[in-house]
Amino acid sequence: MSKRKIAVVITARPSYSRVKTVLKAIKNHPALELQLIVAASALLDRYGSAVNYIEKDGFTIDAKVFNVLEGQNLTAAAKTTGIGILELSTVFDNLKPDVVVTVADRFETMATAIAASYMNIPLAHIQGGEVTGNIDEKVRHAITKLADYHFVASESARERVIKLGENPEMVFNTGCPSIDIASEISTVKGLNFNPYQKYGGVGAEPDLSNGYLVVMQHPVTTEYQNSRRHIEETLKAINQLNMPTLWFWPNVDAGADGTTTGIRAFREYHSLEKVHFFKNMEGVDFLVLLNSAKALIGNSSVGIRECAYLGVPVINIGSRQNKRDRGYNVIDVDYNKEEIITAIQTILKNGKAEVSDVYGGGNSGTVIAELLEKLPLQFHKTITY
Numbered sequence: 001m002s003k004r005k006i007a008v009v010i011t012a013r014p015s016y017s018r019v020k021t022v023l024k025a026i027k028n029h030p031a032l033e034l035q036l037i038v039a040a041s042a043l044l045d046r047y048g049s050a051v052n053y054i055e056k057d058g059f060t061i062d063a064k065v066f067n068v069l070e071g072q073n074l075t076a077a078a079k080t081t082g083i084g085i086l087e088l089s090t091v092f093d094n095l096k097p098d099v100v101v102t103v104a105d106r107f108e109t110m111a112t113a114i115a116a117s118y119m120n121i122p123l124a125h126i127q128g129g130e131v132t133g134n135i136d137e138k139v140r141h142a143i144t145k146l147a148d149y150h151f152v153a154s155e156s157a158r159e160r161v162i163k164l165g166e167n168p169e170m171v172f173n174t175g176c177p178s179i180d181i182a183s184e185i186s187t188v189k190g191l192n193f194n195p196y197q198k199y200g201g202v203g204a205e206p207d208l209s210n211g212y213l214v215v216m217q218h219p220v221t222t223e224y225q226n227s228r229r230h231i232e233e234t235l236k237a238i239n240q241l242n243m244p245t246l247w248f249w250p251n252v253d254a255g256a257d258g259t260t261t262g263i264r265a266f267r268e269y270h271s272l273e274k275v276h277f278f279k280n281m282e283g284v285d286f287l288v289l290l291n292s293a294k295a296l297i298g299n300s301s302v303g304i305r306e307c308a309y310l311g312v313p314v315i316n317i318g319s320r321q322n323k324r325d326r327g328y329n330v331i332d333v334d335y336n337k338e339e340i341i342t343a344i345q346t347i348l349k350n351g352k353a354e355v356s357d358v359y360g361g362g363n364s365g366t367v368i369a370e371l372l373e374k375l376p377l378q379f380h381k382t383i384t385y
Helices: 013-028 050-056 074-095 107-118 135-146 155-163 177-185 195-199 221-241 256-269 283-291 306-310 337-350 364-374
Strands: 004-010 032-039 061-065 099-103 123-126 149-152 171-173 213-216 245-248 275-278 295-298 314-317 330-333
Touching (some): 013 050, 013 099, 013 123, 013 364, 032 364, 050 061, 074 221, 107 135, 123 135, 149 364, 155 171, 177 306, 221 256, 221 295, 221 314, 221 337, 283 306
Parallel strands (some): 004 099, 123 149, 149 171, 213 245, 213 295, 295 314
């Protein structure tokens, strides 16, 4: 009997970390054939060349789709999506997958969903049903309506997808695949690698032995005009605290130019004596780094998901993760230097947070692969409303 062909599309650095264990489980499943497609910013050096880590991890890439238009603005995002539909349609026509898998909520994922839907290819969506209050939420819910199978990360997300009119028999709370990796490294104590030697980067190289902060702050698409002002408040707070800090470059979203320009301009006038900047890091190393950090500051979903499982304290800035399920580790603040400093001081006083399994317990990849093998192939909807 021929294997069921599962095409997984990776469009950005975070997407790979989110589904690495799913890729492994599909690859190792005797009844499944993995077709891996890497596209958009996952191919670009400017955003960390996630493709390099994918290949290093031993995955064979079946197709690469270069579709990102430079600009980091709304027009570029829309046109990038359009090019993605054109290119992915050709790739799907060549590979002829039985199921296409798309991940999360970034604008590039919309191209995957539209191309698969119009080509009558069953579509599976990982991480649907969550709410954040920005453009990602619109994209996420739109993909939910295009998708045939829903692998959600929490129980409230499952309930929300069903309320959107999806067939409950096709909605599964699998947990988040990124928690699988967090589970694997949860017992690692301290850093087991030198981040400066392994990943380069720029800036100071502060001593990390007595603790450090991690910053990962992306622009908010619906507030992109303010991205420079937003990042400046965080820079001022980190500069004033003067603690060892490892800072990661933002995603390729509308407003990214404002964020990066803000960082570069601030560095011209402030020494940032204890701050080091990285483009990217392998998923496992990044989680090891977080697990030993005093806190994560910014607005990345890793603070909401993996850090909840690991008990890493998080200062979540602004609206990007608005209304997402939280564990016990998050303090929400506005784009305000004083609020950020006060929150960091509170966390430094209280230490590690209580752990939470709100996003699963560490076996998501295997569960999703089993479902992809067993589910009936369908690209039509059962009306439930």
